[in-house]
Amino acid sequence: MKFSQPTAAREVNRLRVLNLLAGTSDYSRADIARILDLNKPSTSEIIEQLLNEGIVEETGKKTTATGRRPTSIHLKSDSLLVLGVDMGSRNTSIGLSDLKGNLLRFERFPTNLRPKVEELCRDVIKSCMKMAKLTSLPIAGITVAVNGVLSEDKQVLVSNDIWDWRDVPLAQAIETNTKIPTSLVNNVEAMVNAHTWFSEEPSENFLFINWAEHIGCAWVSKNLITSEHTQFGHLPIAGTGLCRCGNIGCLETVAAGWAISERHMSKSVKQISQAPSDLEREDLINACQSMAMALIAASAITGCDKIVLGGGIANLEDEYLQHLIAFYRQHAHSRRSQIPIVRSPLKEKAGLMGSIATALDTWVFKRSLLNLVKSQEH
Numbered sequence: 447m448k449f450s451q452p453t454a455a456r457e458v459n460r461l462r463v464l465n466l467l468a469g470t471s472d473y474s475r476a477d478i479a480r481i482l483d484l485n486k487p488s489t490s491e492i493i494e495q496l497l498n499e500g501i502v503e504e505t506g507k508k509t510t511a512t513g514r515r516p517t518s519i520h521l522k523s524d525s526l527l528v529l530g531v532d533m534g535s536r537n538t539s540i541g542l543s544d545l546k547g548n549l550l551r552f553e554r555f556p557t558n559l560r561p562k563v564e565e566l567c568r569d570v571i572k573s574c575m576k577m578a579k580l581t582s583l584p585i586a587g588i589t590v591a592v593n594g595v596l597s598e599d600k601q602v603l604v605s606n607d608i609w610d611w612r613d614v615p616l617a618q619a620i621e622t623n624t625k626i627p628t629s630l631v632n633n634v635e636a637m638v639n640a641h642t643w644f645s646e647e648p649s650e651n652f653l654f655i656n657w658a659e660h661i662g663c664a665w666v667s668k669n670l671i672t673s674e675h676t677q678f679g680h681l682p683i684a685g686t687g688l689c690r691c692g693n694i695g696c697l698e699t700v701a702a703g704w705a706i707s708e709r710h711m712s713k714s715v716k717q718i719s720q721a722p723s724d725l726e727r728e729d730l731i732n733a734c735q736s737m738a739m740a741l742i743a744a745s746a747i748t749g750c751d752k753i754v755l756g757g758g759i760a761n762l763e764d765e766y767l768q769h770l771i772a773f774y775r776q777h778a779h780s781r782r783s784q785i786p787i788v789r790s791p792l793k794e795k796a797g798l799m800g801s802i803a804t805a806l807d808t809w810v811f812k813r814s815l816l817n818l819v820k821s822q823e824h
């Protein structure tokens with residue numbers, strides 16, 4: 447798309463206004479024109495368009511110091527909904543959300559260890575159709591977060607090594623059945639999107655680790671995400687231990703949920719952490735130390751300002767996170783040792799909220815497109 451074309455430029459301005467109105471404040475037409483440096487006629491034209499779409503509304507009269515009272519405009523958060531789906535290793539979650547990210551409906555069911563394509567797709571489609579039937583409001587689109595490599599157009603799951611899925615036209619299958627536009631997002635990228643979308647102070651240059659059944663990593667630098675191919679979980683950290691990738695001593699063999707479970711009679715990490723034996727506790731601490739070592743390497747290479755941890759193992763009792771942080775601070779180079787290491791505030795909902803944040807971006811607000819336009823202007 448060439449942004450110099452008038453229709454594209456108008457669309458970009460429409461999106462800029464919409465994103466401004468998605469914030470917490472109310473603005474008058476004059477405020478919007480001033481803040482976004484638009485002329486008054488085009489601002490009014492865009493507002494008329496948004497009012498016609500029903501996505502914004504005029505409310506009350508805004509009182510100003512001079513006594514003039516222009517109407518203020520704000521987003522109508524329940525005018526349009528999105529559906530987010532998180533196809534996780536342990537659970538699959540589906541959520542119906544309004545434009546502010548408020549969950550209106552939520553459903554979760556366990557994911558099989560090695561799910562068959564047809565079965566899991568059928569269950570997801572069924573849930574989406576059920577959710578869509580429960581509301582009379584329009585649904586702008588569905589976004590599905592899933593582990594693996596995706597096609598460039600975000601329609602096909604090209605490969606998921608964990609489930610051994612290849613070339614699955616997942617988005618099309620859902621779209622055909624639900625009649626709602628659908629796209630896919632890599633699960634770690636989705637969690638990063640959730641962090642950026644819902645966090646009060648998103649950082650510009652950070653590492654996001656999904657520490658769960660498997661270990662994923664995304665590096666975010668100036669709004670660009672590198673995630674699908676990092677293979678952070680396969681950094682060689684230990685001397686022994688056969689990884690599912692075929693190599694020996696990967697981080698996953700020490701710290702991934704599947705590996706910890708295998709060592710303790712298939713108990714989940716959550717079960718282990720609730721009343722651990724000495725041996726189990728030692729194993730979890732060992733997992734924290736290995737994760738810390740891998741983070742030291744990743745932080746040295748990327749020069750990130752912050753590390754954000756998401757996923758089930760990151761959300762275990764504080765003791766474990768504290769252990770990881772202490773080990774990191776003790777062994778990282780002094781110039782890297784004090785960067786913040788924090789949990790994702792969305793906790794166990796990070797994956798689902800990630801699919802919702804991505805759906806809001808893809809189907810309504812297109813903030814990543816605006817960021818792209820901005821970066822091309824500089």
Ligand SMILES: [Zn+2]
Nearest residue numbers: 680689691696
């Ligand atoms: Zn490996």
